[in-house]
Amino acid sequence: MPDDDPIRKPSPAAGGWGALRSVSRELLRSGKPVEGAKTLLTLNQSDGFDCPGCAWGDPEHGSSFEFCENGVKAVAWEATSARAGPEFFAAHTLSQLREWSDHDLEKQGRLTHPLRYDPASDRYEPIAWEDAFTQIAEALRALESPDQAEFYTSGRASNEAAFLYQLFVRLYGTNNFPDCSHMCHEASGVALTEAIGTGKGTVRLEDFERCDLIYCVGQNPGTNHPRMLKSLRDCVARGAQVCVFNTLKEKGLDRFSDPQNKLEMMRGGSEPTSTHYFRPRLGGDMAVFRGMSKCVLEAEDRAQAQGLPPVLDHAFIEAHTAGFSDWCAMVRATPWAQIEAQSGLSRAQIEAAATLYLRADRVITTWAMGITQHLHSVQTIREIASFMFLKGNIGREGAGLCPVRGHSNVQGDRTVGINEKAPAALLDALEAELGVPMPRTPGHNVAEAIGAMLAGEARAFIALGGNFARAVPDTPLIAQGFAKLDLTVSIATKLNTSHLLPGKVSFVLPCLGRTEIDRNTSGKRQLITVEDSMSMVHGSAGINLPASEHLRSEVRIIAGIAQAVLGNAVVDWTALSEDNDRIRDMIARVLPNFGDFNADVRRPRGFWLRNPAACREWHTPSQRANFALCDLREATEWQQIQGLENTFVLQTIRSHDQYNTTVYGMDDRYRGVFGARNVVFIHPDDIVGSDFAAGDLVDLIGCFDDGIHRECRGFHLVPYDIPLGCLAGYFPELNALVPHQIVGEGSFTPVSKSVIVRLRAHQG
Secondary structure: OOOOOOEOOOOOOEEHHHHHHHHHHHHHHOOOHHHHHHHHOOEOOOOOEOOOOEOOOOOOOOOOOOOOHHHHHHHHHHOOOOEEOHHHHHHOOHHHHOOOOHHHHHOOOEEOOOEEEEOOOOEEEEOOHHHHHHHHHHHHHOOOOHHHEEEEEOOOOOHHHHHHHHHHHHHHOOOOOOEHHHHOOHHHHHHHHHHHOOOOOOOOHHHHHOOOEEEEEOOOHHHHOOOHHHHHHHHHHOOOEEEEEOOOOOHHHOEEEOOOOHHHHHHOOOEEOOOEEEOOOOOOHHHHHHHHHHHHHHHHHHHHHOOOOOOOOHHHHHHHEEOHHHHHHHHHHOOHHHHHHHHOOOHHHHHHHHHHHHHOOOEEEEEOHHHHOOOOHHHHHHHHHHHHHOOOOOOOOOOEEEEOOOEOOHHHHHHOOOOOOOOHHHHHHHHHHHOOOOOOOOOOOHHHHHHHHHOOOOOEEEEEOOOHHHHOOOHHHHHHHHHOOOEEEEEEOEOOHHHHOOOOEEEEEEEOOOOEOOEOOOOOEOOEEEEOOOOEEEEEOOOEOOOOOOOEOHHHHHHHHHHHHHOOOOOOHHHHHHOHHHHHHHHHHHOHHHOOHHHHOOOOOOEEOOOHHHHOOOOOOOOOEEOOOOOOOOOOHHHHOOOOOOEEEEEEEOOOOEEOOEEOOOOEOOOOEOOOOOEEEEOHHHHHOOOOOOOOEEEEEEOOOOOOOOEEEEEEEEEOOOOOOEEEEEOOHHHHHOOOOOEOOOOOOEOOOOEEEEEEEOOO
8 A cells, every 4th residue: 555545444333433523623623613612502403593514304302402513514614714805815816726626725714705807817806796796787688698698506595595596587588597406316306206296205204203114225324414324223223124225335324323422422332223234236226126126026926826915005006006017017027137237236135125125014215316326317216116106105104205315405496496497387376476477498407508508508607506617527628618608606605616717707706604694784683494305494594693794695695686687677676685584475475385484484393395295196197106117227337347347337425524515624534534535445356356456546537438538547446345346436526537418317417326437557
């Protein structure tokens, strides 16, 4: 191994003293350890603010410390004492800053002033808010068509900001809403809408307390949504089964030491978070569920032959589903050889996992981006839903489908209208509310926006949060796309790489963070809302003083741009920006599902947005839940590379020290990586069978044949418990290997979990 070997012994379990040390370290790094500790006491509390991290639900019974390690990192990262003010930008050109890492850019701290790019000096310079709004309006009005502008949204935006944003964009004249959901859970929304008539999960947090079995598929809660670990651990403790299907062996899906359990911490103990753990090959999950469905149907056949009670919930299938007979014929015709070859699991392993289903009465299946970022993700989720229909595991207590979304309000943004293919009902309601027509032509998703930027067809890009340039595939190409733009606008709390790719006219507009107090001009403290993965809508109000007197809320910034572009003839933007209650009243009029929004959201824990499928109401063309006739693929990526030397299937993942594209630090203690991110995880036997040794530096070469050379250089090979032929490494560093043209069928989601690459010795 090289002298700078970043690999050490990993943590024995998720959480524990490692989590407490990490929390303490992050609070100290923020420069405000005492204020940060006080802030945490109101995190996810009814009188405080909602975590700016993940979208896992909050328990009904509450907790005085309802947060996790990564929630602390998110809060400390936002509430830092560091500032990136005019002096910083006067001292650094954008050309210089483009040499910095993502981590070092954001470490400079909170943005303090609205900024405009000066091409002559290659620097950002302060600008007055009203001047910025006027110049942005001039650039947008100068476009030949509103469809030449792309309006990106990050999942950190509130319901109020997202609703106002879509209102402005549609009145401006386009449905171009490339959204962060297109890069993560779009496949879930598409598949579930086809299967059950709604694009959301059907469970609530209480269902995890009543289920008999959880299938946890393609996700890593320990890093991505750590509060889920307690739910899994509690399920195991009360005797429920937790069956994991995940390519990597992850600490959080093995054992969890609860940092809030004093006795356990004193003893150095931990408890299991799963009872069964299977590691399918990348791209093999659909075959796994096809195999389990085959097992269930075979069990039903045996029961009928022996005169035993039926295995299937025939009453549910007959009353609530369509397509069952054709689906059964397809499943029965699928050969076990194909299932085993694609899944990477043996028939015995799949039968063991299916036996758990046969024995359970109430089953939940959860999944995340390990399922959604493949070519065949929509088909896989349809397969999962069909499997769950067999025993009626939807629309009843302790059972259901649960896509675990990432960013805190990515689901809420879609609910309130961030949708390039908006439902006709939403557009009809907006027209009725405003008395003017809405654009009806579908707009651009992320993949289509990238294509428009690269082709020079997009002329403006406005981002409500996020780090688009680092989140998307083919990152080197994206810089070329940004260079062709007439206008770029970024609404942000911190500096990131996207801000360093200016168009002809570029602005960075600093906004308040989730932790900060937002008061209107009359001094009223404003409340915002978010929607979690369980369709619960929560209120959130910051408690910290703003990082700068020049900051504005996202709502005020959007309203300022909208007023400058459109005037007040149709919408009184000033009035809406002055009181978020007025925005919520409009949301409730346009989307009646929100009920008495302003009253209900002020209740402890907020309120549930009614999910029709959870009530066994199917808003599909058939008015039923639909079984899916989706054939297994002829060959997965893993099957395609057989016989090719040093060729593997790569998935990009997060480290434990990051959230989305935000890199908090350089450690990944659950996987035993410290002080580095240039690592690639590989099965030990794949190293033995190659020309490399553990710790060697290698280059990864993309194998997609489109005339574009894709390469990431200088990555340490790290032996890990991962299936043969599969690799894993961190994004955004490895996003350069993901072709932007290859997207999920029906979802347009990047295939970041199934990228074919070749390894070679590092060439320096």
